[in-house]
Amino acid sequence: MRNIDERTITEAVTRSFEGCADPRLRTILSALARHLHDFAREVRLTEEEWMRGIRFLTETGQKCSEVRQEFILLSDVLGLSMLTIAMNHAKPPGATEATVFGPFYVPDAPECADGADIARGAPGEPLDVDVRVLSEEGRPVPHARVDVWQADDDGLYDVQVDALGQQRRARATLRADGDGRLRFRTIVPVAYPIPTDGPVGELLGASGRHPWRPAHIHFMIEAPGCQKLVTHLFLDGDRYLDSDAVFGVRSSLVVRLERPASGVPSLHHDFVLAREVAA
């Protein structure tokens, strides 16, 4: 450790964690240092670039508040959030795939009855949703708890609209019936940009990336004996399906609306919950 150079330093740092009493923390910190150094060596990071990185991370931390998490946004646009979901929520073949949770879930959504209009005045084109919750064997899962949330026609979630205060709309906690079926009315979701007024927005701008997410409705579905499912349904035809700013799209989650010649468009989908696995 007295002969630090650009090659020996990595071993010096990983060795410094050898006294860590928590073996998992030791593994994580050693691997973090190793990959961080590999990155810096590969790109031959200059001192100016290092300082730019320090400033970027500082501004990202300072943009965070009670209602804003800029580091999660950074993780999202670098694909780390979706990678973490994909690793921790791999589903068996046939089960509905998971995607990112996102920052707009709130635990106090209104409890709505089967058939309710959960839009509750949120602006947008009406949409009738008719879904089923099934097991891996294709059998109905009765009485699953289904949380739904989405943006309105302006691309905003209720929690982003200051004027709404604590008012909740275009979100609900529902229950499927004894046959696993659930119907509700909401609005057709639209594409929207992630917040761009912070360092992550600057990063996207500087790197020629747009901030848009394709239109989607969030679902979180829970039932005894099944793995909790956190996912979205995306709308077929959305222009951002191939360039989601947070890399959340899976082709199995893209659905096509039925648009009758007259009347309200509708969305049908079967969710398949994976069996709970013993710890």
Add this chain to the structure above:
Amino acid sequence: MRNIDERTITEAVTRSFEGCADPRLRTILSALARHLHDFAREVRLTEEEWMRGIRFLTETGQKCSEVRQEFILLSDVLGLSMLTIAMNHAKPPGATEATVFGPFYVPDAPECADGADIARGAPGEPLDVDVRVLSEEGRPVPHARVDVWQADDDGLYDVQVDALGQQRRARATLRADGDGRLRFRTIVPVAYPIPTDGPVGELLGASGRHPWRPAHIHFMIEAPGCQKLVTHLFLDGDRYLDSDAVFGVRSSLVVRLERPASGVPSLHHDFVLAREVAA
């Protein structure tokens, strides 16, 4: 990009930077995403660990202020700062090696004459320093500008001692004479801990690492035709030479004090400046 999983996501993210107009930024962001994903896959990062990481980075950013840079401290303890220095300041054989700059340099140090007492009242054991500034060929470099700064006997730099206000001590801007020689009096440096009252201190504590840096004096030396040198001299025998919290030690920078039977200890060293290279 509609089939994101834990393998395909890395290509999706690196491709998202293909439209970046700045080729260097594209290279850096693509490599960053690739190494970040490799890290997460290697350790099989859980969602809980991911959230712990988000919180750690947020707290690190929020600890930063006008007078505190917690992200630089994090870079220091992960060895990234020293790696960046090592890559960008590789010296030819025989030239004095560089080490970390540190956060305690200030541009308004007092200008002191050859032979001055630069301690200016800072508590500590007196030390006489007698150094030469040489070229790669071993010839004296006349009139080099030499900036010196160090901690006092309490392990504190003047800028850390609130009561001092703008008072500067144990730091100076000096000039070597026509023969490249410079003498001054200061104090014997002591080992000190890096700040531990923030997230980086918690990280060190949780991972079983101490926060100490071995005793050292900072030097920054500039002369026409030579590369600027930013380095330390460390004291032989210091207990932290093999475990510097920021990985700054190079064996060539460890010096032994001369301690006469009576009188003031002294430090002699020849600095060798690398030739300036054409850009």
